Amino acid sequence: MSSTRMTSGSPYSWMRAALMTTDRRLVGEDDLCFQVLKTFAIVSVGAAMDVLSDVLAVQRTGRPRSMLLGWDAPWAQEFAEVPGAMGFQVILRGSPWLLPPGGAAPVRLHAGDVVFRPHGRAHALADRPDAVPAPCTDASPPLPPGGSRLRSVPGGGTPDPSTDEPPNPSTDEPSSPSTDEPGTRPHGQEVVMLCGAYEIDPAQVHPLVHDLPEVIHLSPTDELRAAVGLLTAELEHPRLGTDAVVPALLEMLLLYLLRRWYAEQPAAPTGWAAALRDPVTAAALHAMHEDPGRPWTVATLAAHAGLSRAPFARRFNALVGRPPLAYLTWWRMTVAARLLRDSDATVATVAHRVGYASEFAFATAFRRRHGSAPGRFRRLT
Numbered sequence: 001m002s003s004t005r006m007t008s009g010s011p012y013s014w015m016r017a018a019l020m021t022t023d024r025r026l027v028g029e030d031d032l033c034f035q036v037l038k039t040f041a042i043v044s045v046g047a048a049m050d051v052l053s054d055v056l057a058v059q060r061t062g063r064p065r066s067m068l069l070g071w072d073a074p075w076a077q078e079f080a081e082v083p084g085a086m087g088f089q090v091i092l093r094g095s096p097w098l099l100p101p102g103g104a105a106p107v108r109l110h111a112g113d114v115v116f117r118p119h120g121r122a123h124a125l126a127d128r129p130d131a132v133p134a135p136c137t138d139a140s141p142p143l144p145p146g147g148s149r150l151r152s153v154p155g156g157g158t159p160d161p162s163t164d165e166p167p168n169p170s171t172d173e174p175s176s177p178s179t180d181e182p183g184t185r186p187h188g189q190e191v192v193m194l195c196g197a198y199e200i201d202p203a204q205v206h207p208l209v210h211d212l213p214e215v216i217h218l219s220p221t222d223e224l225r226a227a228v229g230l231l232t233a234e235l236e237h238p239r240l241g242t243d244a245v246v247p248a249l250l251e252m253l254l255l256y257l258l259r260r261w262y263a264e265q266p267a268a269p270t271g272w273a274a275a276l277r278d279p280v281t282a283a284a285l286h287a288m289h290e291d292p293g294r295p296w297t298v299a300t301l302a303a304h305a306g307l308s309r310a311p312f313a314r315r316f317n318a319l320v321g322r323p324p325l326a327y328l329t330w331w332r333m334t335v336a337a338r339l340l341r342d343s344d345a346t347v348a349t350v351a352h353r354v355g356y357a358s359e360f361a362f363a364t365a366f367r368r369r370h371g372s373a374p375g376r377f378r379r380l381t
Helices: 013-021 032-046 051-059 221-234 241-266 272-277 279-290 298-305 308-321 324-340 347-353 359-370 374-380
Strands: 065-071 076-079 085-093 097-099 114-117 123-126 147-152 190-199 217-218
Touching: 051 241, 051 279, 051 324, 065 221, 065 241, 076 221, 085 221, 085 241, 114 123, 114 241, 190 221, 190 241, 217 241, 221 241, 241 272, 272 279, 272 308, 279 298, 279 308, 279 324, 298 308, 298 324, 308 324, 324 347, 324 374, 347 359, 347 374, 359 374
Parallel strands: 065 147
Antiparallel strands: 065 190, 076 123, 085 114, 085 190, 097 123, 114 217
């Protein structure tokens, strides 16, 4: 198995930190949990960089959010546009109708189906295709951080903000079945769904996400069913550790949604679906994402991908939509923005991590991409 260097800028550096900081007085090296973590780190680091995971990590901000909602017939609900967010609804019970934006034909949904909004665009769900949805209002509460237990919604209404508090698994007691008590699935309600949202930085949206459709309808798979089942159980019956488990399950669910959509795309001559399937282009992308600070050239990227320079450059440009070094610069500036926003690294350190020996050259490239100098960008964000 080939080895991959774990640099401080690598998405795998958390594994190294976890292994190094594990208190071995409490968890010995022979402990099963420690061995699982160690094995996972070794296997993951030895594998090629996962571009999709890397993209989501860089553009995401804040914590993902989730909630269980239920509706009684008759009902029709608009889900307003949420700029800077990716959202989804999973149908757990019932067969509502998806009313897409722009007057497109309604789509009948069934239990297990997923409605995924990669760009946070508006759409509506209803109990019949000709229903007029109730508009979202400023009184409609945002999804709480991490997750919330069930909220029962009257027909055409929205959750009650006064009761929309995250659960406290250390103090909340299980409640008896009811249609309006948190912590239970509503008996007799026509539709129950799992809703979730992920905050992203609109300025850092990767082309891989930017090119996705406005609304995506996915049918269930074993992976999706498993992730949804685990997440639903945590939201319905919060326990110790739920605050950590729910965000992790939401991250996993998002990856499953995107993986499923890309797997379903037909073969195409261009675009990110084609780029990720193409072994030559994918190898170059992996290399740039794995080590953006390396002094890459078209020639070294071509050699890494196993192709001569000119054919590689044409192939990469045709699939990705920009030349290799143009994409490399874009990705470096995206990584740099995340480091400036989320770490205490100096500008000089950030410049070095993304491949610039000169802080001045880095600042010039960063200003060209983000419209401000690195220091000012950090203060503003």
